Amino acid sequence: MEILDGKKAAQAIKDKLKIDVAQLAAEGKKIPHLAAILVGNNGASETYVAAKVKSCEEVGFKSTLIRFEADISPVKLLEKVQELNNDPDVDGILVQLPLPKHIKESDVINALDPDKDVDGFHPVNVGKMVQGLPAFVPATPHGIMLLLEHYKVETKGKHAVVVGRSNIVGRPMSILLSQNSNPGNCTVTVCHSRTHNLKELCLQADMIVAALGKPEFVTADMVKEGAVVIDVGITRIEDTNKKSGFRLKGDVQYETVAPKCSWITPVPGGVGPMTIAALLRNTFTSCAQKN
């Protein structure tokens, strides 16, 4: 069994970006600039945005964090999005989700300039991704693809079972894995809450992508010997022994599943770090298209 080490792979991507950014700077060209919008004080969101901003600094990107109170009016938020759309210095705009209930998320996402939508949530980017055209791919699925690429995991002709059909992970993951690309070219089965014979299907899988958000849902009896297992789950479980008060649990019961796998992602340190690396890559790409 080998570990798909997201920390290492993400670091390799960041190291490369750092060099590329330094080169841009040396050539007197524009440096990538990510603008992040954070509304309210959700604990997880604070952590994620802080990590993204920190990663920008690491690789030499410019970053701007724009904070709003939870009760900001939708109009004000949309005005800010418009302002960032029109700002030629900003390459990527990130609106940290979830937004407070009184703001319709799709309104905000649809207001983003698709060319700055580095989270890949705008319908234009989703559509282009589906059509196999150049597009910003959402950070988590993009990060998983980069991880498979980094470790040269063979995917062609493999049967991948994706558990979960969310717009953010399961759906794009299933599309990317089944496309005529490398990584890709998998036969892909999408499973979800209405799937009857999930265990049976998982047992057929050469690769399982668990993205349903149920801690330790995938157990050893569901996994074929030699399978590749990608664990997208990051549920916070209360843990008074931890300074943070919680620990992270994946959707896979790691201890029992790992011994059966050819490759597996740990939680934390698997998919998580890759999502930020993917976001940085998207932002760099956006900037490069202007340079």
Add this chain to the structure above:
Amino acid sequence: MEILDGKKAAQAIKDKLKIDVAQLAAEGKKIPHLAAILVGNNGASETYVAAKVKSCEEVGFKSTLIRFEADISPVKLLEKVQELNNDPDVDGILVQLPLPKHIKESDVINALDPDKDVDGFHPVNVGKMVQGLPAFVPATPHGIMLLLEHYKVETKGKHAVVVGRSNIVGRPMSILLSQNSNPGNCTVTVCHSRTHNLKELCLQADMIVAALGKPEFVTADMVKEGAVVIDVGITRIEDTNKKSGFRLKGDVQYETVAPKCSWITPVPGGVGPMTIAALLRNTFTSCAQKN
């Protein structure tokens, strides 16, 4: 075994549209107007466009057929698209594919106003469809969904195997069938040219959607007793006994497969007529959004 009769279902949809259009007219409201662009003289394209225009007449839509020679410049074609985009009387614009090689199809499709893209090929419509938002869904997959709906075929929790991953049929079909909707909520497996164990996978399927364009590819030994089989293939096979010089063959070996099925679409008379019905529905929807 029961037939999913596309002619009957399409007629039912057209009958309903005819009543709805008559009602619009009676209320002095705008009547749906489809503009079709045909470039060159491809035989199949001529037939398809003629059928679409005829169907518009049948239900009382206004239609405009715009013809260009095969050597039209891309700029001229894009100018016409722009003109139709700006014409408030036009509700739907259809660019018959394929286009001559010197014109980049994606340039033309991306130039369409997504709100008039009744073929559902613009990335915005593809993206919205994936996200489960209201969107124009491409005619063939939309037609299949309408057919399943018409015959009240139960799909929830069923395992659907989609053979083919094209942007026009296989890919959108796999997405629609796996969405949390009715019809929908299938566990969906997408198979393609790189799939190893296609027969084995098909044998597991409660529903097979054959959309690979290989005549009689799906044979009885690949189909489970009681399966629903949707045949999207329409390959023209030379036949000197026919006035047209050809007959149409599906991707399914109908004679041997049909006896095993709970439901099956014939070719012709299955999916084909539904694509036009779906196009008309999309055009009506576009018009209704303005009325």
